[in-house]
Amino acid sequence: MAPRRDFYEVLGVGRNADQDEIQRAYRKLVRAHHPDVNKDPGAEDTFKEVSEAYSVLSDPETRRRYDAFGHDFRQVPPDVDPEQWARARAGAGARAGAGGPRRSARAEDFGFGGAEGVDVDLEDLLGGMFGGRGRRRWGPVPGADQEAELPLTVEEAYRGGRRAITLSGGRRLDVTIPAGVTNGQRIRLAGQGGQGTEGGRPGDLYLIVRIADHARYRVEGRDIHTPLPLAPWEAALGATVAVDTPGGEAKVKVPPGSSTGRRLRLRGRGMPNPRGAAGDLFAEVRIMVPQRPTDEERRLFEQLAAASRFDPRRRS
CATH class of the missing domain: 2.60.260.20 (Urease metallochaperone UreE, N-terminal domain)
Structure with missing residues (x-):
């Protein structure tokens, strides 16, 4: 069986990561490996591994014990000193390397007494302490967000x-x-x-x-932008006109001499905000002309053209 991966490695965070960093890493990984969205055969196993790692590292107490005892933290009695544990594990590893029993340690290393020099198997020792329950018990694992x-x-x-x-x-x-x-x-x-x-x-x-995109409204944060079509005389002379908003019709005052592109703000008529001030609505002037002017309209426009000295292309 392949050795279990370190939980910090599973989440891709450092051992000094704070809780926000751990949570961000967890959410990113569960989105990528959730069986509902990832059909790769190994995705479910990765998902379970990530969920277990998060359940341990997201709780300060279990994280502290994991940092002290590694994957054996659930099997180690609460009163075992981490330094004693490390020394015992180091001694067990040295004896195993010399041909001794796998993961053996001396009972007195843990303060449990016993005959001097007698080796005991750590798995047997810890399994006996918990009545055989601790070896494969991983505890509740919370569901993924x-x-x-x-x-x-x-x-x-x-x-x-x-x-x-x-x-x-x-x-x-x-x-x-x-x-x-x-x-x-x-x-x-x-x-x-x-x-x-x-x-x-x-x-x-x-x-x-x-x-979703809208034919009339453009939303930026809590502000809403909408076009405001105006006749040439409304833009030139000024007017009060109606403008549609998502909350219903509103009135906007158009100053005289308004050109296309001018933005008129209706304070508080943007998106509501339950925790503060609502956004604003910006009506953007667009000057429109009749596509098919009547004879009378054409005559009046011709009179205006003859009388006016206004040149929209001349820089002021």
Whole structure:
């Protein structure tokens, strides 16, 4: 049997990694090796190995014992001194190298007494201490956190509400979407991720919001941009006009002399924010002309052209 890999090596982190780094590494690996998304024959074994490594290193106490005793940490009694353990293991290795029993150590190295100079097998010793239970018992392994994308329209993201979703494998869930979610935001569904083993708690499911492109709205963070079509006289003379927003119609005041590209801000009319100020809506001026002007419209435009000295191509 191949030797078990070090848990830090499994997660690809250093031994001084903090909990955030360990969690990021775990989430990245379970996304890559989860059997639902990775059909490689070895993916499930890797997934289980990653889950076990995370269950140990994510708990400060079990991580401390793992750092002290390695993969034997579950079999070592709580009152064993790590330095005694290291010395005993070193002595066992030296005797095995000289032809002695595999992984043997002297009982007095652990303070258990016994005849002086008598070797005992570590596996027999530790197995006896736990009544044979400790050797293959790994304890509860929590389920893996999972991720899935949640596509939304701008209007759905703005309003929030209930939504039925279907996950891979056909599982259906009713999800509450908070009003004002933004692109890339994670919605946590506690206990809806992978199932734990041996009584371990289930993981969480994280829904990643993806706001779809919209014909009228462009969302940047919590700000919304929308075109504002204007007639030439509205742009030249100024006007108060209606503009559509995801939250309903609003009025915007157009200053006289507004040219295409000018942005008019409607404060607080962007995406809602349950924890602070809402975003803004920016109406971007676009001057439109009639495609098929009437005879009267053409006559008036000709009069304007004859009377006006305005040259849009001349630099001011």
